[in-house]
Amino acid sequence: MTVRLINYNREYIFQYFATIAGVFSILCSGINLGWTSPFLPELLSPNSTIPTTNDEGSWCAVAPLLGAPPGAIIAALLVDKIGRKYTILLIGPWVSICFIGIAFSTSIWEITGLRFIIGSTEGALYTVLPMYIGEISDPKIREFLTATIAIAAITGTLFINVIGSFFSIFVSSLLCAVLPLIHMVGFWLVPESPYYYTKKGNFQAAKESLQILRGKQDVDQEMDAIAKAVVRQERTSDQTGLLDLFTVSSNRRACFIFIIVCMTNKFSGKNPCMFYTETIFKEASSSIDATLSVIIYCTVELVAVVIATFFVVNRFGKRMLLILSAAGCSLAVLALAIFFFLKDYGYNTELFFWLPITALVTYNIMFSIGLSFGMVTVLSELFPTNVKAKALCIADTFSVLMGTLVSKIFQIFYDQTGSMSYPFLFFSFCSFIGCILIVRNMPETKGKTLEEIQQLLIGQEQYSSELRVRHVAYVNNSFI
Incomplete structure (x- = not known):
C-alpha cells in the first residue's frame, strides 16, 4: 500500500x-x-x-x-x-x-x-x-x-x-x-492574498486570486467562507487596537500559545548549541576543524527539517511534533549536561567520547522536527486578520529579545561556573517545562481552515453568537 x-x-x-x-x-x-x-x-x-x-x-x-x-x-x-x-x-x-x-x-x-x-x-x-x-x-x-x-x-x-x-x-x-x-x-x-483583498472589500479581486491559487474556477464556497471569516474578524477595524491582542480572549489565548512555543524554542538551547559546536566537537577529541563542524551541524539540521517537512508534518500534525521535539531536546541537552558533569568532577569520560557528538546531533534532529518551524506555523494560523500584522510584529520582536536573552544567560552561566554542565541542565529543564505546557495548551490545527482555528480558540457558543451578529454585515457587503 x-x-x-x-x-x-x-x-x-x-x-x-x-x-x-x-x-x-x-x-x-x-x-x-x-x-x-x-x-x-x-x-x-x-x-x-x-x-x-x-x-x-x-x-x-x-x-x-x-x-x-x-x-x-x-x-x-x-x-x-x-x-x-x-x-x-x-x-x-x-x-x-x-x-x-x-x-x-x-x-x-x-x-x-x-x-x-x-x-x-x-x-x-x-x-x-x-x-x-x-x-x-x-x-x-x-x-x-x-x-x-x-x-x-x-x-x-x-x-x-x-x-x-x-x-x-x-x-x-x-x-x-x-x-x-x-x-x-x-x-x-x-497573486496577492485573497484575505487582503477581502479585508479591503475587493471581493472580485479576492475571488480571482483564489482561482489562481486553487487552479480552478469554482471557488465560490471557499470564497464565501473567507468573506464571512474576514467580516467577523474585522469587527469594525477602525476600532481595532494593539490592546485587542490582550483584551479579546481568543487573541489572548493565541498570544499565550505563541509565548509557550517561542520560549520553548529559544530556551531549548539552540543558539548556544550552534555557537559552541566547535567546543563540543573538541570535547569528543574530534579532529574536525571549526568551519567543517558548523557545516556538518547545519547539514544535519537541514536534512532533518527536510525529512520532517516532506514526510512527517502532514501525517502527524504540529501539536504531536512539538511535543516530541521539546521532549527530545530536553533529553539530548540533559545528556550533554551529564557528560560535562562527569568531566568536571574528574570522571574518566574516554568511554563516553561519543556522547557529546551523539547528543548534539540528536538535539539537532529533535529540534528540527518541531520547534524549528513551530513558531512560524503558529503565527501563520492563530491570529485573526484584524490583529495579525500587529501580532506578528510583536512576536518577531519578542522572539529576537528571547534569543538575545538566552545567549546572555549561557554566557553568564559559563563565565560564573566555568562549566557548560549548568547551562545545559537549565536548558533541559526549560524544554521539559515547555513540553508540559504544550501538552496542556496547544490545540491541533492540522487540516483546519483559519476560521475553524478561530472557532477553536473562541469556543463554539461565543463563536456562534459573533457569527449571528456579523451575518447582516456580510450580506450587505457580499460579493455574490
Missing part, C-alpha cells in the same frame, strides 16, 4: 510556486545569520584587510538581532496598507544593495550597519511571510508550506558557510546579492 506523504494535486501547484518564490527571500536571512561564522575569524585575524577588535566584532555579530524589531514595526504598518505581496517585494532591493555594500566595505562599522539593515528586512519578512503563506494555503498543505520557511533559513546558513570556506567576503557578498533578485522575479508573478 502506498502512503501519499505530500499532496501533488494540480490545484496545489501555484500554492507551491508562490511559497517557494516567497521563502527564497528567507535564504538571505539564513545567510545573514550565519555570516559571522566563516568571516568573523577572518576579520579578527592579525592579517585582516579590515582591522577589527573583539568588541567591534561582537557588535557586528548582534547587528541583525538589533535590526529585526524596527523592520517588524515597518512591515506591520505597511502590510495592511499596500498588501502582503508588495511589502515582501519591497524587501528584495534593499537586501541586494546591502550585500553589494558589504562586498565593497572598508571598515567593520560599514559591515555592521549593512548587516543591521539586512536584519531589519529579516524582521519584516518574519512578520509578513508567515501571514501570506498562511492565507494562501489550502488547509491540507498549510503546515507543509509554512514549514518550508525553516528549510530556507537553514539552507541559507549552510550556503554561506560553504561558500565562505572557498571565497572571500567580496566574492561571497556579490554571489549573495543575486539571490534577492531571483526572489523578486519569481514573487512578482504570484
